[in-house]
Amino acid sequence: MSRPVAIDVSHLGKTYDKVRAVEDLSFQVYTGEIFGLLGPNGAGKSTTLRILITLLNPTSGSARIFGLDSVKDADRVRQTIGYVPQERAIDRFLTGREHLELLADLYHLSADDAAKRIPQLLKLVELEQQADRPAKTYSGGMKRKLDIACGLLPDPKILFLDEPTLGLDVQSRLRIWDHVRAMRERGITVVMTTNYLDEADRLCDRIAIIDGGRIKALGAPNELKVGLGGDLVSLTVREHDRVEKLAAAIRDLPAIRAVATTTNGLDIRVDSPEKALPAILDAANRLTCQLEFIDYHRPRLDDVFIAHTGRSIKDDQPRAEDS
Amino acid sequence: MKEYSQEIRALTMRWVRRLSREKFSMLFTLVQPMLFWLIFFGNLFQRAADLQVTQSSSYISFLTAGVVVMTVLNNGLAGGVDLLFDKENGFLERLMSTPIHRTSVILSRFIFVTTITSLQVLVILAVAWLFGVHPVTGLAGVATILLIGMMFGVGLTAISMAMAFSVKSHGDFFSVLGFLSLPMIFLSSALVPLAAMPGWMGFLAQFNPMTWAIDAVRPLILQGWAEALPHVGMVIGVMVLFDALCLYGGARAFRRAIG
Known part of the structure; x- marks a missing residue:
C-alpha cells in the first residue's frame, strides 16, 4: 500500500548564473510526516525549499504540492502552505500580535476568524504574556516561537521550516522540537531543512541527505543506519x-x-x-x-552521512546564512 | 478586489506603525528639510543672494520651491530603504510566500511614501508662510504643487525600490544614494536660477527632472497662474515620461529579484 503523497519533486534543477545549486532532485514527501532536508551549508537545501514555497522557479523539472504545480499554480500553493523562514525574519518594531494581524490580512482571513485564531496561536506557542511587546525585546527562542505562530496562521496543510533551531540554546531547541511534533499530531505535514544531525535523527520521520545539489541518500534515519x-x-x-x-x-x-x-x-x-x-x-x-x-x-547518522558524502557534516561549520 | 484592498491596507498600516514607533526618526525626517534648508540656508543667504538674480522679494521665497522639490527627492530616493531591510532580513520572503498579489508590497510603499511626502510639503509651505512666503496662486496652487510632487515622487521611489532589489548589500545602496542626492540638488534650479549658474552647470541642470519640477512650482508660489501654467503643462508631460521609465525599470528589477 502506498501512502498519500503531499509533495512530489521530479528531476528538479536550479541554476544560478551557470552555477548549479540543485541537480536532478527527485523525492516524495508523504502526508503527515516530518521530512528533513539534511546537508551542509550550500548543499542546496534552501534552494530546494524556496522552490517548494514558490519563491524560486526551477530551471528544470517540477515540484507538485498536493498535485499543484509550484510555478503554474503558485497562488493556490501559497494558500495551502505555511512558511517559517530562518531566524530574524521579524519586524523589530511590530509586536507579536501585530505580526499575526498583518499576516491574517495577507491570508485574507475575515476579522472574526483572525480574532479567534490569533489568541489561540499565541497561547499555543506560549507568547501570550509578550504578545503586545515590540519584537525587538524578544529573545531568540521567543522570536522563533513567533515565527512558528506566523507559519501556522493560515492553518496550512504543509508547514515549511528553514533551519528551525539554528543558533538556539538547548532548551529552546527542545521546545521547538516539541512544537514540530505537535504539528504532526495535528495532521500537518512538515518539511524542514537542517544541518544538525541529531535534529534530523530525533525529529524527522524521513530524511534526504543532500550534498553538492544532489540527493545522496533518502529514507528513515533508522533505515539509513541499518542500511550501512x-x-x-x-x-x-x-x-x-x-x-x-x-x-x-x-x-x-x-x-x-x-x-x-x-x-x-x-x-x-x-x-x-x-x-x-x-x-x-x-x-x-x-x-x-x-x-x-x-x-x-x-551506526549513527554521522556514519551514514560520511558513508554517502565521503565527509563529515562538521567539516562545514554551521553559519547563519545558507544559499 | 476586496482581498487586494485588504492586503494593501494591512501593508500600508505596517509602514505607518513602523514610523510611529521610531519617534526620533519621524521627528528628524519631518524637521530636517525645513530646519536645514528653509530656515538656516534661506535666512543665511538672505543678504548674500542678489534679489535681482533670484527675481523674488526674499531669498526664502525663492528657495521654498527648491526645498519642496528637494524633500520630494530625498523621500523618494529613500523610499526603498525599508524594502531593502525587508529583503535582507527575510521579511520580504515571508510576505511573498503568502497568497498576496505580487504588486501589493510595492503599491503599499508608494502609497505610504507619497502620503508622508505630501504631508511634509504642506508643513514646509506652512513654515514658509510664517516667514512671509504666501503662494500667490492660493489653495489651488498648493494642490498643483502636491500633484507635481507626487508625480516626481513616484518615479524616484520606483528608482529607489529598483535599487533596493538589485544591490548586493545595503552599503552599496547608501553609497549610491549619497552620491545621487547632493549633485541632483546642486545641478538643479533649487538654490540658484539656471541663468545665474556657471555655463556648464546650467547646461547639465536643464536635463535634471528636478529643474523642471522646480520651474513649475516656483511661479505657482511667486508669480501666478499666467506664468506658471506653461511650466505646469510641461512638467506634467515630462513627469509622465519620467515615471513611465522609472516604473518600467523598477518592474524589471522587481521581477528579477522576486521571480
Whole structure:
C-alpha cells in the first residue's frame, strides 16, 4: 500500500548564473510526516525549499504540492502552505500580535476568524504574556516561537521550516522540537531543512541527505543506519599475533556481516548484537585470546552521512546564512 | 478586489506603525528639510543672494520651491530603504510566500511614501508662510504643487525600490544614494536660477527632472497662474515620461529579484 503523497519533486534543477545549486532532485514527501532536508551549508537545501514555497522557479523539472504545480499554480500553493523562514525574519518594531494581524490580512482571513485564531496561536506557542511587546525585546527562542505562530496562521496543510533551531540554546531547541511534533499530531505535514544531525535523527520521520545539489541518500534515519550494514563491534586485542586467527574464527559465526582488522584489533559489523556478542566472546575464550577493550555502537547518522558524502557534516561549520 | 484592498491596507498600516514607533526618526525626517534648508540656508543667504538674480522679494521665497522639490527627492530616493531591510532580513520572503498579489508590497510603499511626502510639503509651505512666503496662486496652487510632487515622487521611489532589489548589500545602496542626492540638488534650479549658474552647470541642470519640477512650482508660489501654467503643462508631460521609465525599470528589477 502506498501512502498519500503531499509533495512530489521530479528531476528538479536550479541554476544560478551557470552555477548549479540543485541537480536532478527527485523525492516524495508523504502526508503527515516530518521530512528533513539534511546537508551542509550550500548543499542546496534552501534552494530546494524556496522552490517548494514558490519563491524560486526551477530551471528544470517540477515540484507538485498536493498535485499543484509550484510555478503554474503558485497562488493556490501559497494558500495551502505555511512558511517559517530562518531566524530574524521579524519586524523589530511590530509586536507579536501585530505580526499575526498583518499576516491574517495577507491570508485574507475575515476579522472574526483572525480574532479567534490569533489568541489561540499565541497561547499555543506560549507568547501570550509578550504578545503586545515590540519584537525587538524578544529573545531568540521567543522570536522563533513567533515565527512558528506566523507559519501556522493560515492553518496550512504543509508547514515549511528553514533551519528551525539554528543558533538556539538547548532548551529552546527542545521546545521547538516539541512544537514540530505537535504539528504532526495535528495532521500537518512538515518539511524542514537542517544541518544538525541529531535534529534530523530525533525529529524527522524521513530524511534526504543532500550534498553538492544532489540527493545522496533518502529514507528513515533508522533505515539509513541499518542500511550501512549492521552495528559495529570493535575489539582491542592484547596479543597482536592472534588477531588473524581470531578473525578467521569469528567470520564463520552466525549474525556476523563483515570483519576487518585494524591496527590493534578487529572491527566487526554484526546483524544482531544479542547473538553476535556472546559468540564473539566465546571464540576469543576458546583461542585464549585476551581482550583489552570492547566497544559496541549502533551506526549513527554521522556514519551514514560520511558513508554517502565521503565527509563529515562538521567539516562545514554551521553559519547563519545558507544559499 | 476586496482581498487586494485588504492586503494593501494591512501593508500600508505596517509602514505607518513602523514610523510611529521610531519617534526620533519621524521627528528628524519631518524637521530636517525645513530646519536645514528653509530656515538656516534661506535666512543665511538672505543678504548674500542678489534679489535681482533670484527675481523674488526674499531669498526664502525663492528657495521654498527648491526645498519642496528637494524633500520630494530625498523621500523618494529613500523610499526603498525599508524594502531593502525587508529583503535582507527575510521579511520580504515571508510576505511573498503568502497568497498576496505580487504588486501589493510595492503599491503599499508608494502609497505610504507619497502620503508622508505630501504631508511634509504642506508643513514646509506652512513654515514658509510664517516667514512671509504666501503662494500667490492660493489653495489651488498648493494642490498643483502636491500633484507635481507626487508625480516626481513616484518615479524616484520606483528608482529607489529598483535599487533596493538589485544591490548586493545595503552599503552599496547608501553609497549610491549619497552620491545621487547632493549633485541632483546642486545641478538643479533649487538654490540658484539656471541663468545665474556657471555655463556648464546650467547646461547639465536643464536635463535634471528636478529643474523642471522646480520651474513649475516656483511661479505657482511667486508669480501666478499666467506664468506658471506653461511650466505646469510641461512638467506634467515630462513627469509622465519620467515615471513611465522609472516604473518600467523598477518592474524589471522587481521581477528579477522576486521571480
